[in-house]
Amino acid sequence: MTASNAPLCVILSLLASTLCGQQPAASSDALLQHAIALHQAGQLDDAIRAYREYLAVEPDSVQARSNLGAVLARAGRYDEAIAEYGLGLRKSPDNPALLLNLGLAYYKTGRHAEAAARFERAVSLSPQFQEQVTLLLAVCYNNLGRYKDAVALLAPLEKDKAGDAGFDYLYGTALIGDGQEAAGTAVMNRILSRGDSAEAYLLRGTLELSAHDRDRARADLEKAVALNPRLAGAHARLGELLLALGDSERARAVFAQELALDPDEFTSNLSMGVLCKQDQVYAEARRYLERALRTRPNDPGVRYQMANVDLATGNPEQARQALEALIKEAPDFAEAHASLATVYYRLNRSADGDRERAISQKLMDQRDALQPGTKPR
Amino acid sequence: MRQCWAVAALCVAGLASWVAAVGAQPEPRRPHFTDIAPKSDFAYRTDNNFTGRKYFPQTMCGGVAALDFDNDGRMDLFFTNGAKLPEMEKTDARFYNCLLRNRGDGTFEDVTARAGLLGKGLGFSFGVAAGDYDNDGYEDLFICNAGRNTLYHNNGDGTFTDVTERSGIGTKPKDVLSVAAAWFDYDNDGKLDLIVSNYTVWTPQIDKICAVNGQEYYCHPKVYPSVAHRLYHNLGNGRFEDVTDSSGFGKELGKGMGIAIADFNGDGYMDVFVANDTVRNFLFINQKDGSFKESGYEWGVAYDENGNAHSSMGADAKDYDNDGFPDLFYNNLKGQIWGLFRNIGGKYMSYVSGMSRVSRLSEHSSGWSNGFVDYNNDGWKDLYSSNGDIDNMGEISRQPDTMFENVDGKEFRDVSAQLGPDFSHAGFQRGSAFVDLNNDGFMDLVVTSLDEKPRILMNSADNGNHWLLVNTIGRRSNRDGVGAALKLTTTSGRTLYNHVTTSDGFMSSSDKRVHFGLGTEKAIESLEIRWPSGIVQTLKKLRADQILTVTEPGR
Numbered sequence: 001m002t003a004s005n006a007p008l009c010v011i012l013s014l015l016a017s018t019l020c021g022q023q024p025a026a027s028s029d030a031l032l033q034h035a036i037a038l039h040q041a042g043q044l045d046d047a048i049r050a051y052r053e054y055l056a057v058e059p060d061s062v063q064a065r066s067n068l069g070a071v072l073a074r075a076g077r078y079d080e081a082i083a084e085y086g087l088g089l090r091k092s093p094d095n096p097a098l099l100l101n102l103g104l105a106y107y108k109t110g111r112h113a114e115a116a117a118r119f120e121r122a123v124s125l126s127p128q129f130q131e132q133v134t135l136l137l138a139v140c141y142n143n144l145g146r147y148k149d150a151v152a153l154l155a156p157l158e159k160d161k162a163g164d165a166g167f168d169y170l171y172g173t174a175l176i177g178d179g180q181e182a183a184g185t186a187v188m189n190r191i192l193s194r195g196d197s198a199e200a201y202l203l204r205g206t207l208e209l210s211a212h213d214r215d216r217a218r219a220d221l222e223k224a225v226a227l228n229p230r231l232a233g234a235h236a237r238l239g240e241l242l243l244a245l246g247d248s249e250r251a252r253a254v255f256a257q258e259l260a261l262d263p264d265e266f267t268s269n270l271s272m273g274v275l276c277k278q279d280q281v282y283a284e285a286r287r288y289l290e291r292a293l294r295t296r297p298n299d300p301g302v303r304y305q306m307a308n309v310d311l312a313t314g315n316p317e318q319a320r321q322a323l324e325a326l327i328k329e330a331p332d333f334a335e336a337h338a339s340l341a342t343v344y345y346r347l348n349r350s351a352d353g354d355r356e357r358a359i360s361q362k363l364m365d366q367r368d369a370l371q372p373g374t375k376p377r
Numbered sequence: 378m379r380q381c382w383a384v385a386a387l388c389v390a391g392l393a394s395w396v397a398a399v400g401a402q403p404e405p406r407r408p409h410f411t412d413i414a415p416k417s418d419f420a421y422r423t424d425n426n427f428t429g430r431k432y433f434p435q436t437m438c439g440g441v442a443a444l445d446f447d448n449d450g451r452m453d454l455f456f457t458n459g460a461k462l463p464e465m466e467k468t469d470a471r472f473y474n475c476l477l478r479n480r481g482d483g484t485f486e487d488v489t490a491r492a493g494l495l496g497k498g499l500g501f502s503f504g505v506a507a508g509d510y511d512n513d514g515y516e517d518l519f520i521c522n523a524g525r526n527t528l529y530h531n532n533g534d535g536t537f538t539d540v541t542e543r544s545g546i547g548t549k550p551k552d553v554l555s556v557a558a559a560w561f562d563y564d565n566d567g568k569l570d571l572i573v574s575n576y577t578v579w580t581p582q583i584d585k586i587c588a589v590n591g592q593e594y595y596c597h598p599k600v601y602p603s604v605a606h607r608l609y610h611n612l613g614n615g616r617f618e619d620v621t622d623s624s625g626f627g628k629e630l631g632k633g634m635g636i637a638i639a640d641f642n643g644d645g646y647m648d649v650f651v652a653n654d655t656v657r658n659f660l661f662i663n664q665k666d667g668s669f670k671e672s673g674y675e676w677g678v679a680y681d682e683n684g685n686a687h688s689s690m691g692a693d694a695k696d697y698d699n700d701g702f703p704d705l706f707y708n709n710l711k712g713q714i715w716g717l718f719r720n721i722g723g724k725y726m727s728y729v730s731g732m733s734r735v736s737r738l739s740e741h742s743s744g745w746s747n748g749f750v751d752y753n754n755d756g757w758k759d760l761y762s763s764n765g766d767i768d769n770m771g772e773i774s775r776q777p778d779t780m781f782e783n784v785d786g787k788e789f790r791d792v793s794a795q796l797g798p799d800f801s802h803a804g805f806q807r808g809s810a811f812v813d814l815n816n817d818g819f820m821d822l823v824v825t826s827l828d829e830k831p832r833i834l835m836n837s838a839d840n841g842n843h844w845l846l847v848n849t850i851g852r853r854s855n856r857d858g859v860g861a862a863l864k865l866t867t868t869s870g871r872t873l874y875n876h877v878t879t880s881d882g883f884m885s886s887s888d889k890r891v892h893f894g895l896g897t898e899k900a901i902e903s904l905e906i907r908w909p910s911g912i913v914q915t916l917k918k919l920r921a922d923q924i925l926t927v928t929e930p931g932r
Contacts, residue, residue, distance in 0.1 A: 246712030246740045274683070278714065280731035308682055312728070335684025338657075338674065345675040346725065357674050364657075364686075368599055376587075376594040376768060 028057045032064055039067060044075045062092045066101065073105050081105045096126035100133065107136055110264030113297050116140040138170050143266060144296055147177030162190065169199040173233075176206050198228035202237060209241050212376075217241050233258070236267040248275060266295045270302055277305060282313050300330045308339060316346045334363035406841070407782075408753055408819060409797035410834035417833075419487040421475035423807065423825045425459040431593045432462045432584050433601065434523055436767050437503050437556055437576075439825030440884035441746075443812035444507035444516040446492070447535055451479040452812045452888055454823055455494070456831060457502035457520060463581030465500045465524060474502055474520070479814060485833070493529075493537050500524030504808075504884035508560030510569045511615055512856040519546070519571060521555035521884070523579065530615070546571065546609050546617045552580045553604055559636040559880030561647045562855045563624075563663055565909045568611035569855045572626075574633030574651050577601035595768050598655045598688075603630035606651055606659075610667075625669045631656050635746070635883040639694035639703035639876060640862065641676070642723040645911065647860045650678070652689035652707045652883075658716075675725065678705060678718055682728045687713040688767075691747035691809075691883035696720075696874040697758045698786035701864070703876065708744025708762045715739040715747075717760070733788045735760065738781050743767060746809035746882030750820050752796075754842035754894030756873055757783035763824050763882070765805035775803040778824065797837075804829055811881070812888040818844035818922055820892055843895040843921035845904075849877050852929040853910035860909040863891050867898040895921050 035050030051068035055061060065088035072081035085102035092098060103118030119133045119140070134153055141150035154171045161167040168191050175184035184207060191200040205220035221238040224231060235258035242251035252275060255268040273288035286309055292302045303326050310319035323340040327333055337360035344353035423439035426432075440457035447453065456475040461468040474496040477485035489495055496502060504521040511517070515531035528546045529537040541547040549555055557574040564570070579601060587596040608626045609617040621627040631653040641648045646663035653659060657679040661669035673679030680686055687709040694703045702720035709715060714736045718726035730736040742764040749758035760781040766774035780796055781789035794801060804826035814821045819838035825831045845865065849858025861877045873893050879886045895901070901919040908914065908929050919925065 244712060248737065248740055277682070278731045278736050280729070305683070308684075312682065335680070338680055338684045341674045342677050342679075346677075353674065360684075376589065376597070376770065 028054060031057065032061070035064070036067065039071050044071055047071045048075070060091055062088045062095065062098070065091070066095075066098050069098075069101055069105070073101070073108070078105045078109045082109070094125055096122045096129060099125070100129055103133070104136075107140065110262065110295060112140040112143040112264075112295060116144065116146075135166070135170065138174065142170065142173050142177060145177065145266070145299075147174045147179075150174035151178050151180070165191065165194070165197075165199065169203070172199075172203045173206075176203060176210070181207060181210075196227065198224045198231045198234065201227065202231060202234045205241075206237050209237060209244075214241060214245060218245070229257075230261055232262055233265070233267075235261070236265050236271075239268060239271060243271060248278075251275070264291065264295045266292055266299075269295065270299075270305070273302070273305055277309055277312070280312070282309050285309055298329070300326060300333055300336070304333065304336050304339070307336075311339065311343060311346075316343050319343050320347065332363055334360045334367060337363060405753070405755070406839070407792060407795050408837040408840050409795070410800040410822060410836060411797060412799035412802075412832045413483050413835050414485075414830055414833040416483060417477070417485040417487075419475065419477055419485060420470060421456055421458065421473075421477075421487070422471065422830050423456070423458065423827050424471050425827055426462045426472070427828065430462070431587075431595050431768075432581065433579055433596055434501060434503070434554055434576075435459070435462070436595055437807065437884065438501075438827060439807040439831070440503055440505040440521070440557075440886075441808040441810040441823050441825055441831065442505040442507040442518065442879075442886035443810040443814075443823065443888045444518070444879075444886070446476065446516055446531060447478065448515065449479075449481075451481050451816070452814055453477060453479045454485065454810075454812075454831075454833070455505060455507070455518060456808075456825060457505050457884070458496075460499075460501040460523075462501070463584070465581055467495070467497050467499060473497070474499070481815075483815070483835075488535065492535060493539075494518070496520065496527070499527055503555065504557035504574070505886055506558040506560055506571070507879055507886045507889070508569045508571075508859065509855070509857050510560065510571070510611060512568065512851075514856060516857075516889075519558050519560070519573075521558050521573065523554050524551055525549070526555050526558075526573065540615060544615055544617050545612075545619070548619045549573070549575070549607060550578075552578050552583075554579050555607075556634060557636050557880075557884050559638050559649075559878070559886075560857070561638045561649070561859055561878070561880070562611075562909050563608070563647055563649075563669075564610070564667060565646065565854070565860070565911070566611075567851070567853055567855055567910065568613055569857065569859060570611045571609040571617065572636060572638075572649055572651075573607045573609070574636050575604045575606050576632050576634070576654070577604055592770070594770060598632050601632075603632050603653075603656055605630055606633050608669075620667070624667060625664075625671065626661065629659055629671045631659055634690050635692035635707065636880050637692040637694035637705060637707075638860075638878045638880050640860070641694070641703060641705075641720060643702065645907070645909075647909075650692055650694055650705060650707075652692040653686070654688050654690070655686055657686045658689050658707065677726050677728065678716070681714060681716060681730075687716075689716070690745050691762070691881070693748035693881040695749035695758050695876075697749055697760075697783060699756070699871075699873055700786075701872075701874050703874075704749075706747060706749060706760055708739065708742075708747045710743040710767060711741060713740075715744060715762070735781065735789055738789060738791045739779070741773075742776055742779055744779075745807045746824075746885050748809070748811060748881040748887070750811045750822075751783075751892065751894035752780060752820055752822075752836065753782070753840055754819060754844045754896070755783075756871065756894045756896045757786055759783045760789055761809070761811070761822065763806035763809040763826075765803075765807070765826065769805070775805060777801045777803045778806055778809075799832060799834055802826075802832060808884045809882050810885045810887045811892075813846060813890070813892070816846075816924060818846060818892075818924075820888075842897065843899050845893045845895060845901060845919070845921055846924040847891040847893070847904070847906075848889075848924060848926040849891065849906065849908075850926060850928045851908060851910070853912065853931065854908045854929055857889055858908065858929065859889070861891075862907040863893075864905040864907075865893050866902045866904075867895060868900045868902050869898060870902075871896075871898065890924070 031054040038047035069081040069084035099122035106115035172187035188203040201220045201224035208217035239254040258268040269292035276285035307322035341356035425435040425438035442455040454477045476489045501523040518529040520527045530540045554576040560569040610620045635652045637650040649661040651659040662672045692707045705718040744762040747762040764776040782792045808825040819836035822834040851858040904916045
C-alpha cells in the first residue's frame with residue numbers, strides 16, 4: 001500500500017542537524033565528512049565502510065552511528081541498522097530522530113510492535129513527527145490488532161484524507177477490525193464508488209466473514225485475490241474463510257501465499273502454527289508460532305498455542321509456567337484455565353487442577369450466556 | 378555422444394521405475410458393501426416429519442439396534458422413528474418403530490406389530506439400547522424419546538411388553554430429550570445397569586425458531602439448556618433405582634449424544650464416556666463404590682487440544698492400536714476435528730487426531746454415528762462414520778459415509794470410495810450398527826438416513842482373512858457378559874484386545890458378540906476372558922473362523 005511506504009524517504013535523511021553529540025577531533029572530522037559525502041552520493045558500501053572507520057576512532061559519535069544505521073537501512077540491511085540505532089540510543093536514549101529511524105527499521109522488518117513503540121516514543125518527545133508517522137503507526141496498529149488505536153489515530157484525518165485510496169483502506173480496515181461495521185461499510189463504499197478495487201473486496205469480504213456470511217465472503221475475497229494477488233492480508237483472510245469452511249488443504253496453500261508476500265503476517269503464521277500443531281508436526285508449529293509472536297509479542301492466543309505445544313510434546317512443567325504467566329495477564333482466558341487444569345492433573349496437583357477447572361467452567365458458562373447460539377452451525 | 382546420454386537417461390528412468398515398483402506396497406484386497414435392504418418387504422423409512430418447519434430434534438432420528446431377539450442365532454434389527462410434529466405423536470404407520478427378523482436368506486421380515494413394538498404411544502423416538510437386563514437369556518430394549526422413555530421386556534416368545542412403569546426407569550421429566558442409552562454393569566453385581574444420555578429440555582411448545590435472511594435453520598444447541606445424564610441401578614426383579622444424584626452423574630450438566638463404555642483405567646470397573654454437543658465431553662471414571670468422578674479434564678478428553686468444545690456426536694471406545702488399553706473416538710461436524718484419543722497406559726488420553734491423519738481425513742464430513750470396526754478382518758480396528766450435514770442448507774449437505782482404514786495401529790487412510798456404491802450413498806445419515814448378519818465373520822453395517830429406507834450393507838467378506846466371533850454368556854456376571862475384557866493371542870504371538878459392549882456410535886446398539894479379525898492367521902493360541910465378576914478364564918488352541926460361545930465358569 002502507498003500508505004505504508006510514503007513517509008519512509010522523508011525520515012531516512014541524514015541527521016547531522018538534529019543530533020547534538022560529541023564533536024569529533026579535527027582529524028577524524030574529515031573521515032566523517034567523507035562518509036557523509038559517500039552516503040549522499042549513494043555509494044552505500046563505501047559509506048558504510050567509511051562510517052565504520054570513523055566509529056572505530058570515535059565510537060561514541062551518535063551522529064555517525066545514526067548515519068551508519070540509515071545507510072545500512074537504505075542498503076536493506078535492517079538488522080544491522082537496528083543494531084547501530086540501538087547503540088546510538090544507548091548514548092542518547094531520548095533522541096527522537098534515532099527513535100524514529102529505529103522504528104522505521106523495525107517497521108521494514110515487520111516487527112510492528114517494536115516499531116509502534118519507537119514511533120509512539122518519538123512523537124511524544126517530538127510532536128512534529130506526528131504527521132510523518134501517523135499512517136505508519138496506523139499500519140502497525142492494524143497489524144497488531146490494535147484497531148481501536150488505529151481508529152483514534154485516523155478518525156481526525158478523515159475530513160482531509162477521505163477519498164485517498166491508501167487512507168480509506170487503512171481506515172476501513174481499522175473500523176471493521178474494531179467492530180464498527182456501519183462506519184467501515186461507509187468507507188468501503190467510498191472505495192467501491194471509484195470502481196472495481198481489490199481493497200474494497202477485501203474489506204467487504206472481511207465484513208462478511210465476521211458476519212458468518214461465508215458464501216458472499218468467499219466470492220469477495222477470491223475476487224480481491226484475483227484483482228491484486230499482492231494485496232497484503234487478502235490471502236490471509238481467504239485462508240481464514242477456508243478454514244471456517246473446513247478446507248484446511250487449500251487454506252494452507254493460501255496462507256503460504258500470504259507468507260511469501262509477507263513472512264511476518266500474523267494470521268497466516270498463527271493459523272499455520274495451529275494447523276501444524278493439529279498435524280502434530282510440532283517443530284514446524286513452533287516455528288510459525290514464534291514468527292507470529294515476533295509480530296505480536298505477548299499475544300495471548302499465540303502463547304496459549306505454544307503452551308499446548310509444550311504439553312503435547314511432553315513438557316507439562318514448561319506448559320504450566322507458560323499458562324500460569326498467561327492467565328495472570330489474561331485472567332478471563334477460559335481455554336487457558338482449562339489447559340492449565342489438565343496440566344495440573346498431569347502433574348498430580350489435583351487441588352490446583354480442580355480450582356482451574358472450576359474457573360474455566362465458570363468463564364465458559366458466562367461466555368455462553370452472553371453469546372447464545374444465534375447463527376447456524 | 379548425445380546418443381550415449383540418451384541411452385543413459387533411459388537406463389536411469391528404467392531403474393527409477395523398477396525402484397518404485399519394488400518400494401510400493403501392494404494395495405490389500407478390500408471387501409466392499411452391498412445394500413440388501415431392497416430385497417426385503419418392509420415399510421420403515423426414517424421419518425422426522427420434515428415439512429418445512431424446522432423443529433429442534435428433527436436432526437436426530439433413526440436409531441438402530443442389532444439383537445437376536447428370538448435366539449435363533451441370527452441377528453435381527455430394530456429401528457426407532459420420529460413422530461408427527463408439533464403433536465409429538467406417532468399418528469400413523471410411517472412413524473412407527475420397526476423390528477425386522479432376520480430370515481437367514483438375505484431377507485428380513487417386518488414383525489413389529491406381532492412383537493408389540495410399534496411404539497404408538499411413544500412420541501418422537503431417538504436412541505435404542507439392547508441388553509438382557511433380567512438375565513433371562515432374551516435381549517430387551519430400552520428406547521430414548523422426547524416424552525417418556527420406554528423399557529420393553531422381551532417375553533421370549535417373539536413379543537415384548539412395555540414395563541417402564543413397574544421398572545422404575547420412567548423417572549425422566551417428559552420435557553427432557555433422551556437421545557442415547559447404554560447397558561453396563563457398573564457395580565459388577567451381575568445385573569445390567571443403564572446410563573441415559575440426555576440432550577436438553579424441549580417440547581414443541583417451547584421450540585424456538587431460528588432464521589437468517591428469512592431462511593429458517595436448525596437452532597444452535599446453545600439456545601437450549603444443558604441437563605444431567607441419568608444413571609439407573611438395576612435392583613433385580615425388574616426394578617431400577619434412579620441413582621443419578623448419588624452416583625455423581627447429576628452434578629454435571631451436558632448436551633449428551635453418544636455413549637462409550639469401557640474400562641479405561643484397567644481397574645475392572647466400567648467407565649462411561651459421554652460425547653456432548655457444543656459443551657465439553659464427560660468421562661465418568663468409576664470409583665468402585667457406586668459413584669463416578671467426572672474426569673474429562675484429567676484425561677484430556679473434555680475439549681480438543683485448543684480448549685474448544687465441538688459438536689461431539691457419536692462415540693466409541695475400543696483398542697485400535699492393540700496395546701491393551703481402550704482408546705476413544707468421537708466424531709463431530711464439518712470443519713471441526715474428529716477426536717481420536719490414544720489411551721496412555723490407563724492414565725490419560727493423548728490426542729492423536731493429527732498424527733493419525735484423522736483430522737485431515739475428517740474435515741469435510743459431518744459425522745453422527747461412528748465406531749471402531751475391523752471391517753476387513755486384518756486385526757486392526759478401522760474407523761467408521763455415518764455422515765450428513767445437520768441442516769439442508771448447502772450443496773454438500775448430503776454426504777457419504779466414511780471408512781478410515783487402520784494402518785498398523787498408527788495412522789488411517791480413507792478407503793471409503795473403494796467400498797462400493799452402496800457404501801458411498803450420500804444422504805443425511807444418522808444411526809448405525811455393526812453386526813454380522815450372516816455369521817460369516819465379517820462385520821456388516823446397518824445405517825439409517827433421514828427420509829430414506831435404512832441401508833443394510835453386507836460385507837463381501839472376500840479378502841480371505843480369518844476371524845473369531847465370541848458370544849459371552851455370563852453366570853456370576855451379567856448374562857450378556859457386558860464388560861468382559863478379551864485378550865486373544867494368535868499362534869504367531871500377535872495380541873488383540875476387545876471387550877463386550879453393545880454401545881457404540883450415536884442412538885445405536887451393535888452386535889454384542891466380540892469380533893476379532895485375524896488377518897492370515899488360522900489358529901489362536903489362547904483367548905483370555907476377564908469377566909466382570911473378576912473370574913479370569915483362559916481357552917487354549919482354538920481354530921479361527923468360528924462363532925465361539927463361552928460360558929463363564931462357576932456361579
